[in-house]
Amino acid sequence: MWSRQRWFIADTRGEAAMLVLVAVAFIALDLPVGLVGPPTTGAAGPYAGIALQVCVDVSVLLLARAPRMVALFALAAALLMLGSDLFAPGLLVPADPIVLATVPSATPFIAYALTKYADRRQALAIVGALTLLAAQPWAPSWSTTPFGVLNTAVPALLALYLRARAELLSSLRDRAERAEREQHLRAQQARADERRRLATEMHDAVTHEVSMIVLQAGALRVTTTDPESRAAAETIRTSGTRAIEELRDIIGLLRDDPTAQLRHRLDTTGDSGHGAGDRRPDPATLVAESRAAGHPVDLVVDGDPAPVSPVVARTGYRVVQEALTNARKHAPGGGTTVDLRYRDDGMLIEVRNAAATRAPDPDLAGSGSGSGLDGLRQRVELVGGALRAAAAADGGYQVSAILPAQPPTADPDGQET
Template sequence: MSEVRRGAWPRPVDLVWLLVAALVFAGLDFALHWAGPTSGVFGPYAGLVLRLACDFTLLAVFRFPDAVAGVLVVASLAMLASDLFWPGLLVPAHQPSLMTVPTITPLVLSQLPRVMDRRRLLWIGGVLAVLATRPWDPAWNTTPFGLLSTALPVAVALYFVARRDLLRSLRDRAERAEREQHLLAEQARAEERRRLAGEMHDVVTHRLSLMVLHAGALGVVSTDPSVRSAAEDIRREGAHALDELRDLVGVLRDGSSIEPPAASPAPVASPADLVAESVTVGVATELSVSGDPDQVSPTVARTAYRVVQEALTNVRKHAPGSSAAVTLRYHSGGLDVCVTNTRGCLPPDPTLAGSGSGAGLSGLRQRVELVGGQLESGPEPGGGFRVGAILPAYVPTTEGAPR
């Protein structure tokens, strides 16, 4: 039994079946009239008109439930008074039916629980049950049928209402439990991320810092130019690794990095360097840049660098002889990265193609999603491949403050 808002006109689907039901009961009343017409001062059609009026009040049961219930009670009182004191006035002197209330009464009572509170419904049902059963003059042809036409519809309707409320309560509890479970899972993930951030900060950052310091010291004390150059490379790459690690720790801690901001952050590597490296190794690569790179934070810029790096690495591994195109579009909402390549015209080197772990794009996707971006990858028409990323402009990390 669906819920109906009190005081509203019925929906079209409800209106259709209410009209059909009213017409069916009107036909039943016509049949009862031909079997036993009235013959009082109001004429032979007085009882029929009264019952038909009650039948079509069914159309307003959802809009005016109190008025419809009142009409039924008044009509039942009038029919009872006619039967007791003026036989033939509103009911036949010899009734062909055992009903002593309007024939539409069971259907109206079955619909009232949808728009009426339980206490008022029980009062109305009780009054109609008394009028229908005549407890002061019980008889086998009035009491049972009176209960069937009044008390039974109310009981059945209340059962379905209670069942509907129970199912709704169970569904709400299930949804609430699911939401609580989801929140617990989110809390567990957040706690695990904080734990990982702590581990990365306490262990990895410490070791990288020592490596950078030792490399710097080696570059200062060594007299060999090649050693000093290698030490400087190690120090520079270690510094970049520390910057990226600080970004990741900040993201894992929901933007609350425990590292103090650097006085002069290390410069972010440019995708142009990757394009130049790709051209150097024989892959024809074009670079297209639009917008202002200063619109994005360093964390986002490094993530874009990793996207281009992974995409061009895959081109060299799996599509030798192809050409590639790198597109960077900076805008106020962030950065769009796209790397496409054509079909390779040479067979891939087995050693180079099998050197990876096979999880490069998967790990890249996790890295992009970690900063709030989206990564898409897949084959292109004609045999090429495309890697695209949509990145935000800002990620709340220590170094990622908007410029």
């Protein structure tokens, strides 16, 4: 492959090729004109004018690296040509030249490139001097003045226009990117505000109502004498207490960034397995609840859950919970199997339910938001796992999840490890 270092005359291969082509083009133009036209008759020899023009043409190769030096060399050549024309006819310019210009033929390109590459004020000063020598305002003539301006000032003005246009486009592009970033930040802020509003609503309304249910269930458990009613009240109270804990977690996720919340749980857990993050819920309790509600569930557990971190275990608990909830809603009477396989590198969860044996309760089936699996998939992906949910060939449904033993964490540079 071509590298930038090979093109020592320019930064890119295309730019270097352009300079070579321009230099060759001017040499190919000056040599025939100098050889066909009258030779110089001064002490420098008959090819002094051609040699001077070719030297300026070759210097074009250095325009990208030393534009001011090339322009000053062209200016010096123009001064020599003008001095020869005024004080020593025939020395560097033939006494009866074919071309009446008193500046090198490569001057238009040099003026253009100088304005493009060099400092603007220095470029305009040098181009102004070249224009003065080419136009010869002290002896204005239709054969020299218009062509002098055309060969020097016009290319520089064109370069200024293109340079200003490129700067304007770059400014507009930067402004558009900045506006897009600001719009993205405003959208993020709006989402954060909405999350906080939802968290406040859940805290003020839902948590209050569930707390009232827990209190009433506790009072019923104390006052009732019926054992079945006391057991049902205790179940309601326990479920309500657990729901309040889950609502606290959800409110925390809504108020804070989910990734930050996960990292906080990881930080509080550590390697010792102690702390707030060491709550390791048991999916067997979900199976027992489903059985108590009249839904047949088989539980298969293989392996030791100890290598799985509490955060991942909690996510696995959510997978089983959501799958069993959907099975009770949409497939009443159909048997369900919960298969949990623990390994050193993670866990595999499969919840399969058979087709419903009776019609679902329309109120219960329509009570969900329809986004439970989507939210569950996001939660599984947050800990580095993968979730799959699809209908089975026998009319049932299967939810599968693969979870790592440890969720991904972030290094100081913000990259996942």
